[in-house]
Amino acid sequence: MNAVEIEQALSDLAEQPSSTFDAAEFPFAFLAAFGNKETTIKRLRAGNNNTSDVPGGVLQRGNIHVATCGHGTVGETLTALRNSAATAKAKAKYILATDGHTAEAEYLPTFETIACDYPKLPEHLGFFLALAGISTIQEIKDNPIDVRATGRLNKLYVELLRDNPGWAGDARRADMNHFMARLIFCFFAEDTDIFNGEGLFTRTISQFTEASSANTHEVMGEIFRAMNTQPAQRAAGNFRPWADQFPYVNGGLFSGNTEVPRFSRIARTYLLHAGSLQWRQINPDIFGSMIQAVADEGERGALGMHYTSVPNILKVLNPLFLDDLRAHRDAAGDNKAKLLNLRKRMARIRVFDPACGSGNFLVIAYKHMRAIEAEINQRRGEPDRRSDIPLTNFRGIELRSFPAEIARLALIIAEYQCDVQYRGQKEALAEFLPLDAQNWIVCGNALRLDWLGICPPTGTGVKVMSDDLFETPLDQTEMDFENEGGETFICGNPPYKGSQGQTDEQKADLKSVFDAYTKNWKSLDYVAGWFFKAAQYGQSSTTATAFVSTNSICQGRQVATLWPLILASDHKITFAHTSFKWANLASHNAGVTVAVVGISRSPPTTRKIFSTADDGTLAVKEVAHINAYLVPGADVSVEAQAQPLADVNSMSFGNMANDGGHLILDLQEANEAIDRHGVPAHFIRPFLGSEEFIRGKERRCIWVADAERADAFRNTWLNQRFEGVRRQRAASNRETTQTLAHQPYRFGEVRQSGGETAIIVPSVSSESREYLPVGFEPAGTIVSNLAFGLYDAPLWNLALIASRLHLVWIATVCGKLKTDFRYSNPLGWNTFPVPLLTEQMKADLTECAQNILLAREAHFPATIADLYDPEAMPDNLRAAHARNDEVLERIYIGRRFKNDTERLEKLFDLYTKMTAEQKAKPKARAKGGKP
Numbered sequence: 001m002n003a004v005e006i007e008q009a010l011s012d013l014a015e016q017p018s019s020t021f022d023a024a025e026f027p028f029a030f031l032a033a034f035g036n037k038e039t040t041i042k043r044l045r046a047g048n049n050n051t052s053d054v055p056g057g058v059l060q061r062g063n064i065h066v067a068t069c070g071h072g073t074v075g076e077t078l079t080a081l082r083n084s085a086a087t088a089k090a091k092a093k094y095i096l097a098t099d100g101h102t103a104e105a106e107y108l109p110t111f112e113t114i115a116c117d118y119p120k121l122p123e124h125l126g127f128f129l130a131l132a133g134i135s136t137i138q139e140i141k142d143n144p145i146d147v148r149a150t151g152r153l154n155k156l157y158v159e160l161l162r163d164n165p166g167w168a169g170d171a172r173r174a175d176m177n178h179f180m181a182r183l184i185f186c187f188f189a190e191d192t193d194i195f196n197g198e199g200l201f202t203r204t205i206s207q208f209t210e211a212s213s214a215n216t217h218e219v220m221g222e223i224f225r226a227m228n229t230q231p232a233q234r235a236a237g238n239f240r241p242w243a244d245q246f247p248y249v250n251g252g253l254f255s256g257n258t259e260v261p262r263f264s265r266i267a268r269t270y271l272l273h274a275g276s277l278q279w280r281q282i283n284p285d286i287f288g289s290m291i292q293a294v295a296d297e298g299e300r301g302a303l304g305m306h307y308t309s310v311p312n313i314l315k316v317l318n319p320l321f322l323d324d325l326r327a328h329r330d331a332a333g334d335n336k337a338k339l340l341n342l343r344k345r346m347a348r349i350r351v352f353d354p355a356c357g358s359g360n361f362l363v364i365a366y367k368h369m370r371a372i373e374a375e376i377n378q379r380r381g382e383p384d385r386r387s388d389i390p391l392t393n394f395r396g397i398e399l400r401s402f403p404a405e406i407a408r409l410a411l412i413i414a415e416y417q418c419d420v421q422y423r424g425q426k427e428a429l430a431e432f433l434p435l436d437a438q439n440w441i442v443c444g445n446a447l448r449l450d451w452l453g454i455c456p457p458t459g460t461g462v463k464v465m466s467d468d469l470f471e472t473p474l475d476q477t478e479m480d481f482e483n484e485g486g487e488t489f490i491c492g493n494p495p496y497k498g499s500q501g502q503t504d505e506q507k508a509d510l511k512s513v514f515d516a517y518t519k520n521w522k523s524l525d526y527v528a529g530w531f532f533k534a535a536q537y538g539q540s541s542t543t544a545t546a547f548v549s550t551n552s553i554c555q556g557r558q559v560a561t562l563w564p565l566i567l568a569s570d571h572k573i574t575f576a577h578t579s580f581k582w583a584n585l586a587s588h589n590a591g592v593t594v595a596v597v598g599i600s601r602s603p604p605t606t607r608k609i610f611s612t613a614d615d616g617t618l619a620v621k622e623v624a625h626i627n628a629y630l631v632p633g634a635d636v637s638v639e640a641q642a643q644p645l646a647d648v649n650s651m652s653f654g655n656m657a658n659d660g661g662h663l664i665l666d667l668q669e670a671n672e673a674i675d676r677h678g679v680p681a682h683f684i685r686p687f688l689g690s691e692e693f694i695r696g697k698e699r700r701c702i703w704v705a706d707a708e709r710a711d712a713f714r715n716t717w718l719n720q721r722f723e724g725v726r727r728q729r730a731a732s733n734r735e736t737t738q739t740l741a742h743q744p745y746r747f748g749e750v751r752q753s754g755g756e757t758a759i760i761v762p763s764v765s766s767e768s769r770e771y772l773p774v775g776f777e778p779a780g781t782i783v784s785n786l787a788f789g790l791y792d793a794p795l796w797n798l799a800l801i802a803s804r805l806h807l808v809w810i811a812t813v814c815g816k817l818k819t820d821f822r823y824s825n826p827l828g829w830n831t832f833p834v835p836l837l838t839e840q841m842k843a844d845l846t847e848c849a850q851n852i853l854l855a856r857e858a859h860f861p862a863t864i865a866d867l868y869d870p871e872a873m874p875d876n877l878r879a880a881h882a883r884n885d886e887v888l889e890r891i892y893i894g895r896r897f898k899n900d901t902e903r904l905e906k907l908f909d910l911y912t913k914m915t916a917e918q919k920a921k922p923k924a925r926a927k928g929g930k931p
């Protein structure tokens with residue numbers, strides 16, 4: 001269940017009148033509201049799992065101890081729950097007591113408590129979210145109203161579409177979205193004194209529409225008509241008094257088609273429920289992001305849970321420009337002239353988000369700039385001064401029309417809230433209505449639009465005035481605004497789509513952006529288009545850009561395609577936030593790893609690399625240069641090479657059967673071959689690929705050396721298998737495969753003799769493992785083409801591959817396949833920089849490798865997947881790896897590295913030196929030097 005669904009269930013529960021409060025049922029209904037399965041509740045109900053020692057109590061192990069009680073005894077009951085031995089024994093996190101009139105609860109790990117009237121329980125949703133395994137972000141915890149509002153509007157939206165099927169189609173979808181935007185505005189306005197009197201809109205609907213809901217659309221239509229009529233025309237408009245009390249709003253919001261969909265009785269109830277919320281507390285950055293999902297069938301299930309959280313937005317905005325503004329404010333102190341200059345500078349700053357969704361980056365940027373400006377005005381003794389920061393300087397492009405509308409509305413709401421906060425309610429109200437008719441969020445495809453046209457580097461004002469806020473022209477090239485000589489900061493979280501996931505249209509978008517510059521664009525992620533367009537934009541204006549992005553554009557093969565183009569446009573990486581896990585409200589956060597990358601043509605002399613450690617602490621490193629792998633170091637593209645750069649053994653692919661399955665056997669087939677069909681046992685070999693090695697699956701293969709083929713053909717069963725291979729290969733339309741039909745006893749591609757030991761490296765491995773699961777196999781094992789092998793190689797090679805250093809190198813230069821490391825020998829192993837190893841070092845590393853293997857052995861028959869489960873990695877194995885890292889890292893720098901950034905810095909430094917030496921060698925030879 002997601003947070004919105006939980007909120008809905010909790011609201012339904014709390015809406016029951018206290019007269020019908022079912023004390024026995026409440027604990028189970030409460031647990032069900034938080035997503036507990038029916039079977040879990042059934043077991044608790046039957047008493048099997050309920051170890052509560054408090055009367056009326058239900059105890060769910062590791063979660064909650066909840067009890068209902070007689071009227072007026074909630075406090076005592078909570079104390080009993082707190083003191084209960086069963087609470088402690090079952091490690092309950094929450095205790096909750098209620099009598100159906102009031103409720104009290106405590107979160108035991110932090111002693112945080114709540115106490116409220118029973119119907120207000122849903123307002124404390126954030127407090128309880130951990131019950132559903134949702135890691136709550138602070139802003140939702142502080143302000144669950146956004147979740148509640150989304151839930152209620154969602155119910156209303158779905159109900160209205162059911163009542164008005166004609167509005168569900170593409171033709172009327174825009175009308176429906178406009179209608180919802182108008183409603184949101186009305187709910188906000190009635191709670192913030194923008195309309196006369198608290199709750200005017202909801203109250204009018206409640207009083208003047210029939211309970212049967214028959215005339216709801218007419219009453220609402222009349223109110224909207226009033227809000228679209230200027231005071232001078234009011235008399236001629238012949239308004240009923242209840243409509244006439246609404247102010248003139250327009251600004252495009254209530255013009256155009258003001259038709260209202262029909263309301264059923266249920267829809268009317270949902271409308272009144274939504275209106276009863278405290279919309280004053282709405283947080284436009286969060287709410288906007290969530291609400292956009294309401295109108296999106298594909299996303300409605302997730303209800304906006306995938307938006308960018310405020311802390312992540314600030315990872316972009318702070319280093320991009322807000323930190324700098326704050327530093328200038330602090331440096332100005334009370335110097336009025338300096339403060340004035342800063343204010344003037346800020347008034348000419350444009351913030352441009354070319355994939356703005358519902359405008360959360362723009363809203364946050366606006367709010368933070370207003371805070372800085374308010375401080376300046378305070379220090380200059382002008383606390384009531386009207387803001388100099390034009391809302392129209394916060395520009396966006398968004399593909400979908402509803403979020404684009406919500407973005408504009410969110411900015412309008414943010415402006416009003418800031419005016420109230422910094423200048424006072426009276427001033428804010430005096431200037432709020434009517435809304436401005438300027439348009440500054442463009443609905444369209446950012447990769448097809450001309451950004452310079454939408455956000456021109458110079459200009460003096462918005463030229464296009466739109467009559468209807470919703471009828472935005474797609475390409476507003478005539479739009480212009482007040483920032484002559486100002487700076488532009490491009491920001492956002494554009495969509496990520498790997499090349500496999502892109503639609504034909506998105507591929508065509510990328511082609512249109514890149515085709516003139518590179519033919520390799522097909523491997524790029526969709527987000528790369530935004531970086532390149534930003535770099536092109538930056539050619540003709542004072543611009544700095546930072547986007548949240550999938551980290552794949554800074555890893556593996558994409559680096560060599562994208563970044564040389566950006567660097568060639570004279571841009572540098574100005575700051576970076578290295579890979580971090582995506583975190584937002586979703587209970588199951590998509591396994592996305594992202595990075596923040598800033599670029600500009602005028603980078604600061606010291607640049608910052610931020611990195612978030614696994615425990616959430618933030619480290620900042622100041623460096624002179626950041627390369628495309630987000631590592632301090634020279635601009636390099638690590639390129640695949642045929643032989644190892646370092647003095648290590650060579651690694652090759654495993655063996656590819658190309659046999660139509662006739663040479664591969666499961667365990668039973670293999671046993672039968674030997675026992676029933678008389679196949680000599682040495683022709684049947686253990687066969688290992690990634691899956692077999694990691695998950696401990698057993699497979700066998702038929703392996704016949706050329707010298708033994710006559711022997712093999714004498715066995716009838718083998719002969720039949722070979723015939724199968726022969727036929728399959730002969731039928732191929734590839735000439736090379738047809739040739740292989742002459743040697744049907746043999747794998748198609750053979751990379752080992754079959755008599756050597758093998759160090760096996762899986763081609764893919766889950767990124768959650770802390771080490772690459774490399775293995776050592778005795779002579780006789782055959783490595784499949786789904787793994788790599790080092791044959792008869794000394795064991796110290798295994799120590800290198802098993803190290804943290806190698807893992808971070810592979811993650812960086814090979815990249816990932818979804819959430820798995822993708823190993824490549826030419827790109828990952830052959831490029832891995834290793835200092836020259838002395839015999840003593842090799843001996844030390846060999847010992848480390850042996851210790852790792854012995855530590856695994858101690859847990860036989862645990863599989864590699866079991867042993868390297870990050871939650872359950874055995875201590876002795878962890879210690880063996882730590883020792884290996886210690887020994888290897890001392891070889892590199894004489895001590896342990898502090899973190900991965902430092903590891904990569906050293907590796908890239910060494911790589912640069914070693915490749916330079918490698919290039920110099922043939923030249924020396926050409927000059928007659930010794931090889």
Ligand SMILES: C[S@@+](CC[C@H](N)C(=O)[O-])C[C@H]1O[C@@H](n2cnc3c(N)ncnc32)[C@H](O)[C@@H]1O
Pocket residue numbers: 289306307308309354355356357358359360361397398399400403444445446447492493494495496509
């Ligand atoms: C990851 S969301 C970020 C939006 C917003 N900042 C947030 O956090 O919710 C990416 C946004 O880009 C929009 N988008 C996708 N393709 C686009 C395109 N070609 N042009 C403009 N916007 C696009 C999507 O509709 C979505 O709103």
